[in-house]
Amino acid sequence: MREHLRPAISLLVLFSLLCGLAYPLAVTGLAQLIFPSQAAGSLASHDGRVIGSWLIGQNFSQPGYFHGRPSAAGAQGNDASASSGSNLGPTSKALQERIAATVAALKAENPGAAIPADLVYASGSGLDPQISPAAARFQVPRIAAARGLDAAKLDQLIDRQTEPRLLGLWGEPTVHVLVLNLALDALAQEP
Amino acid sequence: MTINGWLQILAYFLALLLLTRPLGGFLYRVFEGEKTLLSPALGPLERGIYRVTGVDARREQGWLGYTAAMLLFNLLGFLFLYTLLRLQGGLPLNPQGLPGVSPHLAFNTAISFVTNTNWQSYGGESTLSYLSQMLGLTTQNFVSAATGIAVALAVVRGFVRRKSDSLGNFWVDLTRATLYVLLPLAILSALALVALGMPQNFAHYTEATTLEGAQQLIAQGPVASQVAIKQLGSNGGGFFNVNSAHPFENPNALSNFLESLYLILIAAALTNTFGRMVKDERQGWALFGAMAILLAAGIGISYWSESQGNPAVAALGVEGPNLEGKETRFGVAQSVIWSAATTAASNGSVNAMHDSYTPLGGLVQMLNIQLGEAIFGGVGAGLYGMIVYAILAVFIAGLMVGRTPEYLGKKIEARELKLTMLAVLCLPLVLLGFSAYASVSPEMLKGLANAGPHGFSEILYAFSSAAGNNGSAFAGLSANAPLWNTLLGITMLVGRFAMIVPLLAVAGSLAAKPAVAPSAGTFPTHGGLFVGLLIGVLLIVGGLTYFPALALGPIVEQLALHAGQNY
Numbered sequence: 001m002r003e004h005l006r007p008a009i010s011l012l013v014l015f016s017l018l019c020g021l022a023y024p025l026a027v028t029g030l031a032q033l034i035f036p037s038q039a040a041g042s043l044a045s046h047d048g049r050v051i052g053s054w055l056i057g058q059n060f061s062q063p064g065y066f067h068g069r070p071s072a073a074g075a076q077g078n079d080a081s082a083s084s085g086s087n088l089g090p091t092s093k094a095l096q097e098r099i100a101a102t103v104a105a106l107k108a109e110n111p112g113a114a115i116p117a118d119l120v121y122a123s124g125s126g127l128d129p130q131i132s133p134a135a136a137r138f139q140v141p142r143i144a145a146a147r148g149l150d151a152a153k154l155d156q157l158i159d160r161q162t163e164p165r166l167l168g169l170w171g172e173p174t175v176h177v178l179v180l181n182l183a184l185d186a187l188a189q190e191p
Numbered sequence: 192m193t194i195n196g197w198l199q200i201l202a203y204f205l206a207l208l209l210l211t212r213p214l215g216g217f218l219y220r221v222f223e224g225e226k227t228l229l230s231p232a233l234g235p236l237e238r239g240i241y242r243v244t245g246v247d248a249r250r251e252q253g254w255l256g257y258t259a260a261m262l263l264f265n266l267l268g269f270l271f272l273y274t275l276l277r278l279q280g281g282l283p284l285n286p287q288g289l290p291g292v293s294p295h296l297a298f299n300t301a302i303s304f305v306t307n308t309n310w311q312s313y314g315g316e317s318t319l320s321y322l323s324q325m326l327g328l329t330t331q332n333f334v335s336a337a338t339g340i341a342v343a344l345a346v347v348r349g350f351v352r353r354k355s356d357s358l359g360n361f362w363v364d365l366t367r368a369t370l371y372v373l374l375p376l377a378i379l380s381a382l383a384l385v386a387l388g389m390p391q392n393f394a395h396y397t398e399a400t401t402l403e404g405a406q407q408l409i410a411q412g413p414v415a416s417q418v419a420i421k422q423l424g425s426n427g428g429g430f431f432n433v434n435s436a437h438p439f440e441n442p443n444a445l446s447n448f449l450e451s452l453y454l455i456l457i458a459a460a461l462t463n464t465f466g467r468m469v470k471d472e473r474q475g476w477a478l479f480g481a482m483a484i485l486l487a488a489g490i491g492i493s494y495w496s497e498s499q500g501n502p503a504v505a506a507l508g509v510e511g512p513n514l515e516g517k518e519t520r521f522g523v524a525q526s527v528i529w530s531a532a533t534t535a536a537s538n539g540s541v542n543a544m545h546d547s548y549t550p551l552g553g554l555v556q557m558l559n560i561q562l563g564e565a566i567f568g569g570v571g572a573g574l575y576g577m578i579v580y581a582i583l584a585v586f587i588a589g590l591m592v593g594r595t596p597e598y599l600g601k602k603i604e605a606r607e608l609k610l611t612m613l614a615v616l617c618l619p620l621v622l623l624g625f626s627a628y629a630s631v632s633p634e635m636l637k638g639l640a641n642a643g644p645h646g647f648s649e650i651l652y653a654f655s656s657a658a659g660n661n662g663s664a665f666a667g668l669s670a671n672a673p674l675w676n677t678l679l680g681i682t683m684l685v686g687r688f689a690m691i692v693p694l695l696a697v698a699g700s701l702a703a704k705p706a707v708a709p710s711a712g713t714f715p716t717h718g719g720l721f722v723g724l725l726i727g728v729l730l731i732v733g734g735l736t737y738f739p740a741l742a743l744g745p746i747v748e749q750l751a752l753h754a755g756q757n758y
Binding site: 004005006007008009010011012014015016018019020021023024026027028030031032034035038039040041042043044046049050051052053054055056057058059060061062065069076078079080081082083084085086087088089090091092093095096099100103107114115116117118120121122123124125126127128129130131132165166169170171172174178181182185 | 195198199202240243244245246256259260263264267268271314316317325326327329330332333334362365366369373374377378381382385386387388389390391392393394396397398399400401402403405407408409410411413415416417419420431432433436437438439442443444445447448500501503504507508509510511512513514515516517518519520521522525541542543544546547548549550640641642643644645648665666667748751752756757758
């Protein structure tokens with residue numbers, strides 16, 4: 001066993017320095033040099049202040065904005081320092097009560113319309129920045145009423161902001177809630 | 192289920208198939224010590240490392256020496272990581288001022304990362320400093336994966352060598368795996384992931400004021416460097432609490448496609464390396480075939496089940512798939528590919544919350560883990576995991592025709608078979624034993640987040656994940672408590688080393704044997720018949736061992752779900 005002691009200790013030290021320090025530091029250096037904005041967390045600026053990250057969902061509760069998916073991250077939802085899903089199983093009573101309450105609220109908002117699944121199911125991260133195009137369209141009557149805007153204009157806005165699948169194949173078509181709401185603010189300011 | 196979804200699944204397998212042979216060939220050349228593209232740059236570094244550490248690269252070790260070196264290196268790694276976690280409060284690179292980690296959590300986490308499990312009883316962004324994440328966890332992400340590769344190489348050499356008393360040099364295998372394979376792949380992957388949006392910095396958490404005027408604190412860090420290696424090294428331990436469901440750990444569909452390929456890539460390539468080492472690539476493709484068929488079956492079942500949705504939610508008027516715990520940008524198809532691949536490949540990273548899958552989706556995940564790292568499995572671990580079943584398969588085939596079983600030109604006799612069975616039986620012993628104890632321990636039951644059969648599934652999943660060195664979880668479980676952390680830590684140790692040590696003994700005894708020439712009575716192990724037999728043995732051994740426990744968890748829950756029962 002003693003013959004192994006020197007290689008064991010020295011290789012552990014060496015690999016700690018190489019893999020645990022040099023590697024992340026080198027990647028950090030290269031990343032900040034080549035992709036500075038991504039490396040800093042794709043921060044979103046608006047009117048000169050940081051309003052969040054383009055990748056991270058944020059809370060919207062005002063009736064005049066598009067809302068994101070239900071979030072289990074933090075007490076208020078969308079807590080980007082405490083990511084979390086609900087972790088409720090399919091037979092959980094708590095899950096069914098939560099969804100029943102959400103469904104009731106959504107039905108009051110847009111009676112008669114089919115409810116998109118992603119508006120009642122909480123996301124995995126609690127920070128999902130996107131919703132499906134159907135989930136955005138479902139919210140049009142509420143926003144049109146709150147803002148006094150034409151519903152057809154909002155539908156066009158959603159169509160313009162819909163990201164297709166990657167190469168038509170991977171992932172799902174999505175609408176980015178923050179981008180959509182910024183575009184919505186711009187639309188509302190137009191004469 | 193959509194055509195598009197199936198095409199995404201098909202594209203995944205095509206990409207895997209295309210990459211297996213080139214990477215397998217590269218790995219073969221690296222470990223045979225041949226010249227590769229990287230030799231001019233890394234050759235001098237490799238020789239320098241041997242000089243500094245006093246390793247004689249030409250001196251080979253017998254199975255006992257190889258095992259001793261491997262165990263000592265892992266023991267020291269554990270002690271170092273444990274100390275680092277306990278002391279992180281007073282160490283640098285800790286901008287959020289996070290305190291030292293409690294003894295039981297440090298014990299659990301250190302074992303978890305040394306055994307390539309990456310079970311996380313904690314939330315990354317709220318518990319660990321940047322220094323702990325890098326120097327502690329990222330280092331083990333590399334060397335635990337390299338250890339797996341080294342052990343797999345030693346086991347294969349047992350079949351290749353004739354009348355030999357050595358299995359190679361552990362230090363050389365460890366160094367080459369880290370230097371030529373894991374580091375270059377990780378650097379390339381990390382940069383690609385940053386380009387796709389992943390953060391890589393040492394900044395304070397960002398304070399933002401949202402569009403509606405609320406405050407949002409956004410966790411930051413050197414994310415990409417850890418994510419690249421946690422995917423490639425079948426480690427799985429995320430930077431953030433929700434792992435690759437977090438938009439910073441997995442920003443879009445392309446990053447998701449790459450990450451889900453990385454998590455299985457080296458394990459798949461090693462089947463080809465194995466084929467080249469035994470001088471018959473078809474032997475590697477046979478293992479690959481059995482693995483791919485089982486993975487595809489798991490993905491298919493899971494895709495169907497998640498697409499059916501939750502009947503209790505459908506009753507409320509919401510049609511559509513089960514999206515609880517799934518991200519919009521991935522959808523159902525990319526989520527189920529990942530969930531089946533990460534449990535099969537013993538990676539354990541997630542891009543959707545496994546706790547919220549439908550019962551059958553969860554069943555696929557658990558069974559993939561319980562089959563013992565054989566469906567691609569961990570880096571290296573998957574190869575020796577599948578070889579265990581191959582040995583059992585030829586033994587059973589030998590019994591049927593009354594011949595001494597052979598595999599790859601070596602006679603499999605009583606000693607090898609006893610040791611193999613020891614490796615096979617240690618897993619269910621701790622997995623089922625501790626699950627049973629946890630089910631009746633009031634202290635441990637406090638950790639459950641769900642009631643009824645799903646609560647039992649949380650327990651069973653946790654010990655499966657620990658024994659299979661997977662690391663994913665039904666994450667509602669609060670396992671950061673002394674008893675949970677300790678028992679799961681022991682399970683991870685047994686799951687890793689009670690498998691490795693007997694297998695290295697098998698390799699040592701096989702290496703000492705002469706090769707037998709194939710005759711008309713030799714059962715060919717490269718064809719469809721063997722693949723079928725191998726799958727059969729896996730399902731029968733795994734099924735018989737775990738079916739009773741699965742019946743109490745996901746199977747009962749599936750019946751309850753459709754009977755309208757909730758808990």
